[in-house]
Amino acid sequence: MTVFKPASSNPSFQNSIEDRLQIKRLLEPTLIISTNAGSDVVKGLTQRPKTLPPRYFYDDRGSELFEQICELPEYYLTRTETKILQSYASEIAAITGACEIVELGSGSSTKTRILLDAYQKQGLPLHYLPIDVSAGMLESSALSLLADYPSLQVYALAGTYELALAEIEPKQLPNRMICFIGSTLGNLNPQECDVFLSQVKAALQVGEYFLLGVDLQKPKHILEAAYNDNQGVTAAFNLNMLEHLNWRYEGNFDTSQFAHWAFYNELEHQIEMHLKSKRSQTVELRTLKLNVHFEPGETIHTEISRKFDLNRIQQELKTKGLVPQKVWTDENQMFGLLLCQLQDKG
Ligand code: AVJ
Secondary structure, three states, rough: OEEEOOOOOOOOOOOOHHEEEEEEOOOOOHHHHHHHOOOHHHHOOOOOOEEEEEEHHOHHHHHHHHHHHHHOOOOOHHHHHHHHHHHHHHHHEEEEEEEEEEOOOOOOOOOHHHHHHHHHOOOOOOOOEEEOOOOHHHHHHHHEEEEEEEOEEEEEEEOOHHHOOOOOOOOOEEEEEEHHHOOHHHHHOOOHHHHHHHHHHHOOOOOOOEEEEEEEOOOOOHHHHHHHOOOOHHHHHHHHHHHHHHHOEOOOHHHHHHEEEEHHHHHOEEEEEEEEEOOOOEEEEOOOOOOEOOOOOOOOEEEEEEEEOOHHHHHHHOOEEEEEEEEEEEOOOOEHHHHHHHOOOO
């Protein structure tokens, strides 16, 4: 269901914010009940060890908590990637030229502003297609961007990457760049990563671009501090997933009976986040007709956050026809930004 007003037919007239905004919801609550959505939760909570998909972090509250994480002194990722973007955004705009900026997991779109500024400076048209599972976040960030960029057009999609990548509107500009920044790729295990990159490839035409931000491998103490902050914001973010399930599936998780647990798995080069049951307890999710029993100390695995090797990820992208054109990093090689071009569809 799309609700928007047709753009003004008089081009000399400055279009209002509503005229420049489209939001399409691929995740309506009714749709969720009528399809088999939630089956991922049932599957995750009935296996051993228990798991939940990380996208359940991002209800409106979770998206806000993530914004707070980005500001934490221990969480170097956002700050570092922002610096890299500030240094190279004009180069990115020069390479891609006029292009639609599709952003997966756009959140608050704060870093996107750096790109928009660069395109605007070069006199390029601004078409932005943010995709996020949090519709509230999408709407508020789109409105704030539209107020600040008078020529910006926003076509927002509320939904999962998979749904959204298959639903992107026909292109109105010569080129397209799919942006996946913030190291969200790290949430996918190697197999899911492979599937995802194939979906990106399928959504692009030869000659189009993929901008990828990845967190790089580094000493354990730095990584573990970033996921166990002193103020407990990451713990609140992890626990909020249970509140989200309570809301979405009429659950009765008591978050005071679970604890945040995050560590770096050096063998797999990944941060793992879990929620640990403080006691024996049974939780009900009414909508899903599911009762879940927890032993004391039993865990739910909520997230992996993989840390990448710049050479390896470049190789992997190449096997998908996504050939890195430019690879940038910060002075301490904490974070990497790669601009790839799709060179073959084969
Ligand atoms: C948004 C997936 C990149 O893995 O660092 C932050 C999410 N989890 N703190 C990350 C997250 C815990 C974040 N990503």
